[in-house]
Amino acid sequence: ETEPLTSKKDISDCNEGEDCKENGLLVRNPKSALRLVEDGNKVHPSQGEKGEAAQISNGYSGVQSSVPCNGTGEVENAQCTAPAATTTTTTTTSTTCGAEGQQQLMELEDRETWSKKIDFLLSVIGYAVDLGNVWRFPYICYQNGGGAFLIPYTIMAIFGGIPLFYMELALGQYHRNGCISIWRKICPIFKGIGFAICIIDLYVASYYNTIMAWAFYYLVSSFTAELPWTSCTNAWNTGNCTNYFSKDNVSWSLHSISPAEEFYTRQVLQVHRSNGLDDLGGISWQLTLCLLLIFTIVYFSIWKGVKTSGKVVWVTATFPYIILFILLVRGATLPGAWRGVLYYLKPDWQKLLATEVWVDAAAQIFFSLGPGFGVLLAYASYNKFHNNCYQDALVTSTVNCVTSFVSGFVIFTVLGYMAEMRNEDVSEVAKDTGPSLLFITYAEAIANMPASTFFAIIFFLMLLTLGLDSTFAGLEGVITGVLDEFPHVWSKRRELFVLGLIIVCFLGSLATLTFGGAYVVKLFEEYATGPAVLTVVFLEAVAVAWFYGITQFCNDVKEMLGFTPGWYWRVCWVAVSPIFLLFVTCSFLSNPPELRLFEYNYPYWTTVVGYCIGTSSVICIPIYMVYRLIITPGTLKERILKSITPETATEIPFGDIRMNAV
Numbered sequence: 001e002t003e004p005l006t007s008k009k010d011i012s013d014c015n016e017g018e019d020c021k022e023n024g025l026l027v028r029n030p031k032s033a034l035r036l037v038e039d040g041n042k043v044h045p046s047q048g049e050k051g052e053a054a055q056i057s058n059g060y061s062g063v064q065s066s067v068p069c070n071g072t073g074e075v076e077n078a079q080c081t082a083p084a085a086t087t088t089t090t091t092t093t094s095t096t097c098g099a100e101g102q103q104q105l106m107e108l109e110d111r112e113t114w115s116k117k118i119d120f121l122l123s124v125i126g127y128a129v130d131l132g133n134v135w136r137f138p139y140i141c142y143q144n145g146g147g148a149f150l151i152p153y154t155i156m157a158i159f160g161g162i163p164l165f166y167m168e169l170a171l172g173q174y175h176r177n178g179c180i181s182i183w184r185k186i187c188p189i190f191k192g193i194g195f196a197i198c199i200i201d202l203y204v205a206s207y208y209n210t211i212m213a214w215a216f217y218y219l220v221s222s223f224t225a226e227l228p229w230t231s232c233t234n235a236w237n238t239g240n241c242t243n244y245f246s247k248d249n250v251s252w253s254l255h256s257i258s259p260a261e262e263f264y265t266r267q268v269l270q271v272h273r274s275n276g277l278d279d280l281g282g283i284s285w286q287l288t289l290c291l292l293l294i295f296t297i298v299y300f301s302i303w304k305g306v307k308t309s310g311k312v313v314w315v316t317a318t319f320p321y322i323i324l325f326i327l328l329v330r331g332a333t334l335p336g337a338w339r340g341v342l343y344y345l346k347p348d349w350q351k352l353l354a355t356e357v358w359v360d361a362a363a364q365i366f367f368s369l370g371p372g373f374g375v376l377l378a379y380a381s382y383n384k385f386h387n388n389c390y391q392d393a394l395v396t397s398t399v400n401c402v403t404s405f406v407s408g409f410v411i412f413t414v415l416g417y418m419a420e421m422r423n424e425d426v427s428e429v430a431k432d433t434g435p436s437l438l439f440i441t442y443a444e445a446i447a448n449m450p451a452s453t454f455f456a457i458i459f460f461l462m463l464l465t466l467g468l469d470s471t472f473a474g475l476e477g478v479i480t481g482v483l484d485e486f487p488h489v490w491s492k493r494r495e496l497f498v499l500g501l502i503i504v505c506f507l508g509s510l511a512t513l514t515f516g517g518a519y520v521v522k523l524f525e526e527y528a529t530g531p532a533v534l535t536v537v538f539l540e541a542v543a544v545a546w547f548y549g550i551t552q553f554c555n556d557v558k559e560m561l562g563f564t565p566g567w568y569w570r571v572c573w574v575a576v577s578p579i580f581l582l583f584v585t586c587s588f589l590s591n592p593p594e595l596r597l598f599e600y601n602y603p604y605w606t607t608v609v610g611y612c613i614g615t616s617s618v619i620c621i622p623i624y625m626v627y628r629l630i631i632t633p634g635t636l637k638e639r640i641l642k643s644i645t646p647e648t649a650t651e652i653p654f655g656d657i658r659m660n661a662v
Contacts, residue, residue, distance in 0.1 A: 012167030014364025034534060061135075085088040111176060112305055119310030120383060126317035128400040131211065132368060134466065135437045137404035138411045140360050142344050144429065145351030150405075151661070152361035160580035161365035163572035164537060166393035167544065167553075168371045172380030173389050174556045178481035179374035187547040189643035192624030195373040196536050198481055199617035201474045203528040204373070206508035207521045209298075212467040212609055213290040215460050215515070217268050218443065222456040229263035230447045236266040260444035264436070264441065265598060274516030276600055277523070279516030288513050292395050293504050294468075302472050302479070303498045306382050309472050316469040323462035325412055330455065331413030344408050359587040362550050362580060363530075368404060369397055372537035374477030381480060386560055411437070414445040422450070434522075438463065475501060522597050527610030531588050532617045533603060538581040539621060544576045547644050613644075 028147030114120045141149045175185045221228050228234060242256035265271050274281040288390035299313045331337055350355050380389060411424075418441065419426045429441065446455045466592040479498060483490045490497045512520045544553055550570055558564045592611075595602035625643075642649070 011441065014546065016408070021473060035378055038391060057217055060268050060362055065179075068650055069634070070459055079389060083321045084427070087359070095481055104611045110306060111382070113384055114310055115307055116310070117304070117387070117537040119313065120379060121378055121396060122313040122317040123306070123310060123469070123473065124376070124392065124396045125399050126313045127379070128368065128370055128396060128475035129317070129403050129466065130470040131435075131438075131463060131466050133400070133404045134407045134411070134463070135434065137364060137368070137431075138344065138408035138436060139433050140364050141408055142359050142403065142412070144354075144357040145348040146343070147345040147379040148347035148352055149357065149361065152358045153401075154280050156358070156362045156580065157365045157369075157397070159572055159576045160334070160362060161369045161371075162175040163569060163577050164366075164371040164395045164541065164581075165376065165397050166390065166569070167577075168376035169380045169393050170557050170560070171544065173383045173387060174375035176379075176381045176385075178381065178484040179377050179477060182377060183543075184648040185646050186648050187543045187644050188629050189625050189640075190539060190547070190621070190623035191628070192545070193540055194374070194481055194485070195374065195538055195620040195624065196532070196617045198478045199620065200529055200532055200536070201478045202505065202508065203524060203613070203617070204474055205471065205514050207524040207528075209291060209465065209471055210509055210512040210515040211520055212471070214268055214435070214439060214466055215467070216290040216294060216437065217286060217409075217463065219457065219460040222453060222460060225453065227447045227452055228267075228454075228457055229260040229443060232259050233269070234259075234263075234264075237262050237312050238266075243661040258440070260447065261440045262404060264443070270515045270516045271518055271598060272511070272515075272601075274514065274519070276605055277519050278315040280511065280520070281514065283510060283513050284515065286515070287508075291506065291509060291513060294464075294471075295506050297468065298471050298475065298501045302476060303495045305494065306379070306476070309476065313469050313473070315545075316465040316472075319465045320462045321403075321488075323458050326463075327410045327455070327459065328406065328413070329450070331410055331417070334413060334417035334420075334449070336416045336420025337413035338416060339419055340412035340414065341409060343416070343430070344412035353578055355587070363588075364582045365401075365502075366534070366537075366581075366584065367530075368400055372533040372540065373474060374481055375473040378477045378480035379473070381484075386562075387559060390557075390561055390565075408436060409455040411442065416443055418445050420461070432641070459471065477503070517644070519600060521621075522595060523602070523606060523610055524613065526593055526595060528608075528613045528617075531585060532613070534581055534585040534588070535618050536621075538578055538585060539574065541578045548646070550574050 003424065091201070144152075148302075171182065172188070175182050178194070180191065183191040183194055217586075230243070231585075232243050237259065239257055240255050240257045241262050243259050249289065268287075270284060302309045383389065412430075415426055417428050418429045430437075441537070442459070443456070446452055446459055449455055475498075478501060482497065482498065483494065511517065512524075514520070522585060540646045544550075550573055553571065554565050592607060628643050629636075630641050631640050634642065
């Protein structure tokens with residue numbers, strides 16, 4: 001008798017010890033066995049033309065056959081035989097057919113991997129170490145108690161940041177899918193998380209690359225004998241411009257503005273030509289050209305996949321460390337450098353009693369390591385199945401945290417020098433926050449060093465390389481997510497899709513290229529990513545630990561690495577990390593930041609706009625949940641159960657065949 005394995009036949013007549021057939025799966029009582037997945041009319045290239053049986057550890061044998069699909073997802077002439085107790089029979093297994101089966105097979109056949117392990121490590125390090133490590137961590141550190149801040153920072157890293165970092169690497173490597181399609185194998189009702197991640201990544205690409213365009217403008221302007229932000233005799237300078245580094249005796253008044261600040265605000269950004277977010281003004285053609293060149297570099301770095309971007313990061317991920325070392329040595333030899341270091345590290349233990357210090361520590365480690373942007377899932381999905389992602393998580397997260405700490409010395413040795421030259425306290429010099437710390441304070445200090453042109457060029461080159469590999473990563477998160485979700489449309493058209501994505505990001509950046517673009521960048525930075533990505537990762541952690549199951553997830557890790565995560569990791573994934581994320585999210589929502597940039601105070605309506613931007617990505621999650629429940633047949637209880645049950649098995653490499661974990 002011939003019967004499709006996909007038929008829904010009652011298996012109640014199966015006897016104990018026999019192998020039964022249920023929903024196209026071979027099931028050995030009392031536990032389920034492994035199902036083999038075959039390509040209907042095509043043999044995997046890695047398997048050659050093999051027809052011999054491949055033994056499986058659970059007692060079954062799988063024969064590679066070319067059983068054709070009948071177009072309905074069933075396999076013709078397939079049968080299931082119960083093996084005798086003393087013999088191992090040969091079983092012809094079902095083929096996963098239809099669009100879903102073809103998608104799985106395409107993933108198996110065409111999935112590229114990193115050329116070398118070091119390519120993956122450098123890519124992850126390049127993604128995690130970005131512009132925020134250079135300016136955000138030093139500022140937050142001295143603002144929240146100096147050396148005392150390292151205590152909450154380390155605690156939050158150990159119990160919140162690193163476990164989430166490890167979880168995403170393990171998920172991506174095991175399931176080998178991007179941020180959208182991976183949810184079919186974990187908990188389908190949470191698939192909206194993948195769409196939310198893609199929208200967040202697009203928002204980031206719309207403003208983050210504009211900051212790199214500013215750095216590129218500075219880089220081009222640095223190729224002069226005298227840096228343009230060292231004097232007050234330029235066309236953009238005002239009467240308040242005061243160069244206290246000049247040889248003349250200059251008095252610094254309350255209205256004095258340094259030439260570096262005027263170059264940044266009046267020449268690069270030209271914010272004086274905008275009245276705020278309600279009147280952004282025209283588009284700066286200089287910044288537009290800079291951004292166009294940056295996106296061109298990004299396109300040709302990622303258009304072919306990780307095999308090309310993995311080579312580019314050999315430069316973009318290592319070059320910043322060379323420059324940081326040079327700048328650290330130079331800063332340490334400047335007069336007054338010790339004042340900056342003392343201010344940076346001097347502990348204020350009373351600060352540890354303030355809740356906002358712990359919130360800042362949690363937010364800093366989270367955004368520094370960067371789970372929730374789909375990047376770690378995408379990068380890890382190109383790893384070999386048995387790659388030690390546990391070791392990778394510890395190494396890359398440690399490198400990231402150490403880089404942040406060392407960057408503080410690079411910044412504050414120079415701030416100490418500035419304070420010495422101005423004859424002021426370091427706290428007065430360190431008032432600038434965010435990008436202004438780099439483009440005003442640090443740029444001014446470099447301009448007044450010997451060999452200023454050389455140090456300016458390498459410093460802004462460092463900023464560019466820090467930003468580039470983070471952009472590679474963010475866009476790769478979107479690309480991998482979409483290509484894995486729609487392989488029949490885009491798998492052979494990656495270059496075209498990447499081009500379209502780059503064009504969309506460039507057009508989305510136009511608002512940040514206006515004269516008031518800096519105000520838009522600040523708004524997006526505070527609202528478009530912060531609370532949204534925190535919410536996304538919170539739901540991701542809950543879905544994995546509570547719906548997919550912490551036991552199943554740990555079994556997946558054991559299958560890859562050969563050992564089961566210990567109780568520390570389990571407790572963090574189940575309880576500590578979700579609480580950590582909920583704590584930061586609630587703190588942000590209960591006390592939204594009051595935005596101010598230069599002399600512009602953001603009006604109240606911009607807060608509403610900011611929350612709308614942030615909600616526009618997260619709203620995908622409940623919308624997809626409702627959509628999923630509507631299209632799923634059955635009663636409400638059946639719909640919910642089907643929606644939280646993995647619908648697609650994960651293919652596991654097993655010698656010459658591929659097996660599904662069920």
